[in-house]
Amino acid sequence: MSDSAVFFLIQILNAVQYGLLLFLVASGLTLIFGIMGIINLAHGSFYMIGAYLAFFFADATGNLWLAILIAVPLSFVFGLLLETFLFRFLYARDHLYQVLLTYGLILVFEELRGLIVGNDVHGVPVPHLLDFSIPLTATLSYPAYRLALSVICLGVASLLYLLIQKTRLGMAIRAGSINREMVQSLGIDIGMVYRLVFAIGVTLAAFAGMLAAPTTSVFPGMGNQVLIICFVTVVIGGIGSIRGAFLGAMLIGLVDTFGAVYAPRFSGMLVYMLMAAVLIWRPAGLFGRATAR
Amino acid sequence: MSRRPVLLGLGLAALIALPFFAGKYDLDLTTKIMIMAMFALSLDLLVGFAGMVSLGHAAFFGVGAYSLYLMSPEYGAASLFVSLPVAIISAGLVALVIGLLVLRSSGVYFIMVTLAFGEMFYYYAMGARWLGGSDGAYIYQRPAAPIDLGKGHAFYYLVLIFLVATYTLLRVILGAPFGRALRGIRGNEHRMRSLGFATPRYKLLAFVIAGALAGLAGYFDAAQFGVVNPELFDWRLSGSVLMMVILGGMGTLDGPIIGAIVLVSLENFLGDLTTHWLLPMGLFIIGAVLLLPHGLTDPAALWRAFREKRHA
Numbered sequence: 070m071s072d073s074a075v076f077f078l079i080q081i082l083n084a085v086q087y088g089l090l091l092f093l094v095a096s097g098l099t100l101i102f103g104i105m106g107i108i109n110l111a112h113g114s115f116y117m118i119g120a121y122l123a124f125f126f127a128d129a130t131g132n133l134w135l136a137i138l139i140a141v142p143l144s145f146v147f148g149l150l151l152e153t154f155l156f157r158f159l160y161a162r163d164h165l166y167q168v169l170l171t172y173g174l175i176l177v178f179e180e181l182r183g184l185i186v187g188n189d190v191h192g193v194p195v196p197h198l199l200d201f202s203i204p205l206t207a208t209l210s211y212p213a214y215r216l217a218l219s220v221i222c223l224g225v226a227s228l229l230y231l232l233i234q235k236t237r238l239g240m241a242i243r244a245g246s247i248n249r250e251m252v253q254s255l256g257i258d259i260g261m262v263y264r265l266v267f268a269i270g271v272t273l274a275a276f277a278g279m280l281a282a283p284t285t286s287v288f289p290g291m292g293n294q295v296l297i298i299c300f301v302t303v304v305i306g307g308i309g310s311i312r313g314a315f316l317g318a319m320l321i322g323l324v325d326t327f328g329a330v331y332a333p334r335f336s337g338m339l340v341y342m343l344m345a346a347v348l349i350w351r352p353a354g355l356f357g358r359a360t361a362r
Numbered sequence: 363m364s365r366r367p368v369l370l371g372l373g374l375a376a377l378i379a380l381p382f383f384a385g386k387y388d389l390d391l392t393t394k395i396m397i398m399a400m401f402a403l404s405l406d407l408l409v410g411f412a413g414m415v416s417l418g419h420a421a422f423f424g425v426g427a428y429s430l431y432l433m434s435p436e437y438g439a440a441s442l443f444v445s446l447p448v449a450i451i452s453a454g455l456v457a458l459v460i461g462l463l464v465l466r467s468s469g470v471y472f473i474m475v476t477l478a479f480g481e482m483f484y485y486y487a488m489g490a491r492w493l494g495g496s497d498g499a500y501i502y503q504r505p506a507a508p509i510d511l512g513k514g515h516a517f518y519y520l521v522l523i524f525l526v527a528t529y530t531l532l533r534v535i536l537g538a539p540f541g542r543a544l545r546g547i548r549g550n551e552h553r554m555r556s557l558g559f560a561t562p563r564y565k566l567l568a569f570v571i572a573g574a575l576a577g578l579a580g581y582f583d584a585a586q587f588g589v590v591n592p593e594l595f596d597w598r599l600s601g602s603v604l605m606m607v608i609l610g611g612m613g614t615l616d617g618p619i620i621g622a623i624v625l626v627s628l629e630n631f632l633g634d635l636t637t638h639w640l641l642p643m644g645l646f647i648i649g650a651v652l653l654l655p656h657g658l659t660d661p662a663a664l665w666r667a668f669r670e671k672r673h674a
Contacts, residue, residue: 172601176644341482352466
């Protein structure tokens with residue numbers, strides 16, 4: 070293959086990797102909205118917390134995989150606790166108050182992060198096993214970790230699909246998003262379903278943060294950056310739709326990656342232009358229900 | 363209800379008299395509160411009266427502020443009579459373009475889309491060299507006016523005049539048929555449309571007015587502190603001003619002013635106490651949302667809620 074074709078391939082791989090990572094975060098956001106009707110601004114913070122947990126445990130154990138193995142259950146429990154003690158009280162409230170409470174939550178998380186680990190940028194080393202690049206031509210190569218990252222994300226996305234489409238819990242989740250009372254009267258503990266969904270959403274975002282930590286390093290404000298792009302993803306895909314989140318994330322991955330190469334002057338603006346175009350064409354997003362709640 | 367004009371008059375008299383016995387620090391703080399009150403009032407037109415929850419309102423604040431920066435010659439002063447209208451019109455025009463896009467959505471979509479468009483400005487300003495990039499830029503002199511705004515209490519009174527003007531303008535607008543139509547849309551947009559109101563046009567006009575007034579507040583912010591930076595566009599500011607509206611009680615014109623007083627004072631107090639002031643601020647916001655569903659201006663509702671809880 071010629072160098073330019075390989076260069077193109079590398080951009081495609083980058084776009085897919087970014088899109089998949091974005092999907093993990095956005096799927097949690099859209100799941101939580103679609104099922105509980107909660108708009109959660111603090112979702113980016115879960116990504117940030119995941120990255121810092123990976124940094125902390127990788128530093129302590131010297132192994133990123135071990136760190137992830139410890140941090141994933143921690144994130145899940147954290148999600149359960151948050152739902153039980155805070156978010157549960159928001160289901161019946163107007164979106165306005167959900168926005169404000171989760172906004173307050175971001176301030177708390179960011180300050181706690183500053184108090185505990187400070188405001189420095191930290192690097193997380195790539196695991197030894199994957200710390201090499203795959204040579205593609207004489208001059209171009211692709212880092213193995215990024216490739217592995219895409220594979221892991223695809224695996225998680227498939228698991229999520231199976232969970233929602235093929236399990237009893239998935240059935241309760243899908244039913245609960247349509248008619249909460251009906252599910253409850255059929256004897257399913259909808260409170261428990263909500264708690265699990267919320268914890269799954271938190272874990273997905275945190276897991277994405279852990280995976281991203283070696284490629285982007287760990288820094289203050291990483292949560293907000295992701296949150297905004299996630300909102301764009303969900304608006305493009307349609308709120309509450311997992312398929313939409315996947316398509317939106319992939320589109321953003323492509324636009325952002327190729328924009329940075331071919332139109333660097335506008336690269337930061339392109340995703341917003343994409344969002345504007347989708348809003349003009351389909352105001353409820355690509356896979357949105359005709360009437361947004 | 364009959365006490366309100368008296369209280370408003372007393373408040374205004376206190377603000378007019380304040381420079382005669384307060385120090386510079388308190389006057390600067392009061393000026394900042396008045397600017398934020400203006401900003402909160404503009405957002406209340408959207409949130410409280412038209413039912414549109416915008417999380418990107420800081421974008422227009424930032425456009426107003428950066429307008430002053432772009433109009434000011436280096437180390438010189440921009441003319442107040444030119445730069446102030448330019449700032450208001452620029453913010454209004456930007457609101458028109460953004461409004462045409464975001465008003466295609468509603469409800470929770472509207473929240474997300476306004477947030478995303480607001481952040482677009484933030485990230486653009488971070489990278490734009492002609493706007494000073496992430497460090498921002500300085501405005502070395504206050505705008506030039508017949509009275510020197512850099513000396514004495516001229517700037518304080520100018521801001522006070524515009525706060526009163528903003529309040530009066532909104533009162534007039536909301537008392538007019540336009541305001542009643544907006545409230546109707548907030549209650550039930552379908553009904554208003556079936557009554558023959560072109561609701562999208564009403565909403566767009568409200569969005570443009572709110573954006574222009576936010577630009578006015580941003581202009582004064584830049585003039586007061588002599589500096590612009592991308593933070594002016596940031597959604598933290600949008601969130602903070604939304605908090606002022608809710609805390610004071612949305613859908614009233616006194617509420618946003620009370621909210622601005624409470625929140626800016628609290629920020630100031632906590633900021634003096636600790637560098638990690640956002641932590642208690644965040645906890646305060648969470649507590650306020652959980653415990654004060656109707657804002658600070660309706661303590662009776664708070665008391666009722668408290669009693670119901672006890673009897674439950």
